[in-house]
Amino acid sequence: VCFIPGGLDCSISFVSHVLGKACVHGRQKEILGVLVPRLTALTRADCIWQRICWRLLECVPDRWMEAVLLGFVQRAPGADVLSRFLGNLVVKNKKAQFVVTQKMLLLQYGHTTAVLQNLLGYLSLDSLRRTLLLRVLQELLETWSSSSAVKHSPAEQQLYISKAILICLSHLKEPEIESCRQELLTSMMEGVKCHLDSSLPRLRRLGMVVAESISFKINAEGPVLKFEYEEDDETRELKSLLVQTPLFCVVSSLPDDDRSKKADVALPVVAESREKPQPAAPVMPDEESDELDSDDDLVPYDMSEDKELKIKAPVYIRDCIEVLTGSGSEDVDKWEATVKALESLVRKNPAATREVSVELAKILLHLEEKTCIEGFVELRQKAQVAVLTTDPIPVAKYLTSQFYSLNYSLRQRMDILDVLVLAARELSSPKFHGNTEHSGAQKPCVPLLPGRDSSKGWRRIVDERIKSKTRRFVTGQPRVEMASHPNEFNSVAGYFFFPLIQHFDRPLTTFDLLGEDHLVLGRLVHTLAILMYLAVNTVAVTAMGKALLEFVWALRFHTDSYVRQGLLSCVSSLLLSVPTEWILADMAEELLETQSWLGDVMEKDPDGDCRRLALQNLLLMENLKKKLEAVPS
């Protein structure tokens, strides 16, 4: 397309029409692929071309404006180029303003970070447009800090909004920050609260990063908000957005200022002038010059017995109980030694442990860190697991009853769940004697303990299991026949499982599973899923399956996505553990209902993980059906 430069008064509205129509019909790539590079080159130095470009875009009819704008924003190589293309279009044209400030930021979330940078950079480059930038920031923050948005919108959208907020913040200048400092602070406080409330670790981290950045921006000199979280690629990327790479055209003064300021700030660390004289280097003793003195007449005695003093731990379980309950509470060294030695003592003396198992379980549940031992939490947990596996039935009864009792902290309740899971795993594994590695095991070596990101570990287990159930045309490595061993979990699975499921809908004064404590509900659901999975080949598995299905059915519309993920994992483990014949005999109608629910979740659930788990469950069900059809009746 070639234009005649000069004083000619061209009307280019027909070009705008052509452009608009082409874009609306989906041909953005072709036409803009040619147009944009040409315009970039032409508008670089020439003001006339810039004005022509602006006129071109202004004349695009409203009904096609969105498509054209979208195309330009996506393809412009930088914010400054976009600024040259669009000029003050967003200020003049209502539709353009809507598209840029509302639609692309709040209603869509599929655009890349580069597009966001372009868009927001463009808004920041002109003083007329900066008011729009501020307005955009306010609206973004409103969304970010609204608790319903945090709960119901997909994680990807929340990431997108967080990125947009950070980029906006990076463009703001000091006086602007001053003017909206209060609002920033208020939104930050509200937003951080909603984000930390969420059960998904990814959302919590997003909230933390954004809050830290906001706090840093509004309060760069004073104390800044600092959270502790694990850095990963996502957080690093987000943090990098906050630092603005200097734009190389209009606002050239600003980046220079910033850079020089930074150089001043990096002062060399001034060593404090302290009065303390340095301890002098030891004066070299002139031992050699001394003649043999009377010291050599003193013959040393045998000192081979002089070793490090080791505090002996008690050797009997009852002694351990005494030390831990504090009837010898003066001696902290002994307490420490006891805590470290307890697990092995319990495992070596099963008969003695069985006599005092419930008491020991009670002591361990309430045991608090008296001195600073490394790994205290693991030591206590291992001891609890040892006690539980040595005497499963009474201790499981005790622990499950305590789970629903008054006056325990959430941490303690979740510890109970963790201990139950670890012990169940130990009991159900063949040939288990305290170590976690199985040589040549068929079971995947995956940590079953729900960590902070339990859904990931879960998915892996389910994936492995599905893989093992699908047809293989190649046999792979020959299976090692392992010595068979009675399944110890068989007799006690019910004691672990049913009491946990019993009281979930009965709120206590300090503990309301269906109310605020949905984090614990999430963990409970995941625990039940794992217990179900481990109960494969036990007698109680069918009854457990039925109860679990009812439980899942009651909670299927829970608002917390972590809980929903857990429920879907429950369904997976149910389908994997309960023998197919029993599923179809006992639970056929419920399964049909479940299937329709799963279809619903797969299509409409806002959380990506939930959708994926629902899909896997439907696949499992398909497999089951096929397996049954394959068996000759």
Add this chain to the structure above:
Amino acid sequence: MALPPPDPQFVLRGTSAAVHTLHFSCGGPEPDIPLLFSGSENGFIHVWNLKTHRVDTAPLDGHGRKSVYCVTTMGDKDRLLSQGRDQRICLWDLAEGRTAVTDSVFTEHVGFCRCSLLKVAQGRWLMAMAARSLEEVQILELPSKMSVCTLKPEVGARLGMPMCLKLWQLSCGSQPVLLAGYEDGSVVLWNVSMGKALSRLTCHQEPVMSLDFDWEKAKGISGSSEKVLSIWSLNEQQNLQVYKTHGLVNAGISDITIRPDKKILATAGWDHRIRIFGWKKLKPLAVLDYHTATVHCVSFSDHSKPGDRVLAAGSKDQRISVWSIYAQT
């Protein structure tokens, strides 16, 4: 082939409380009974007869059942000075079987810093003690109880509490000097007459628990709650310098004392063991393992006959062990 360490010569039992301090008084001429004074946690001071290994008289009760952590004699065995956790220093007159407190000084010190005595003239003593204010050391003259000076570290020195003190003078008539070990691990040399600090040496990371000094060789040793013994020397300019350090197997030293003939020294450890070192080169000589709880104090006797010399150690297990070790040299 080294000999196994010796057993205690005898063990004194009967204090029924942890023993915190010991002091011998065996230098008297023949008809005098060699005595060992011990201070316990229940506030009693026992006077042990070293010939019969028993207590002849009732224990001295002058500190209101608060722990006694320092006991020392003033010249002869009839004049005793004791310091307790009741914030008092008591002067006793024990002549002719009396058990009376003749005088007392209210120190207002709530810590555990043992006082240090130095005889400056016939009947006149200087006593260094920790005072009420956190970092200060007060020097009093006894028996007049007049304050000679107060040794205050400069502002910002951050030494912490004084933990152990030793007053000495190079010869009779010269200026008395104080060595003080502090909570921050440093040892400070003070000139008492001028009230000024002459030198400061940081030799430990943890509080200095105990120190002793050999003024003939101008060398001293200090122990703390860590695993290191630190030996330092005093040069002509009155500056302290670290001479060497010695690592221990187990951390924690409660007391150090150098034998009067300056040949060996003994340390009382938190690991229930007493260690003997040669003083010249700090050669480890013996590890005496008898007690079953932390050893609080060690003390060498002042027998005039070298062969009679013994070492006593008091421990939290309520026993006092007495050893005859390297007595012949």
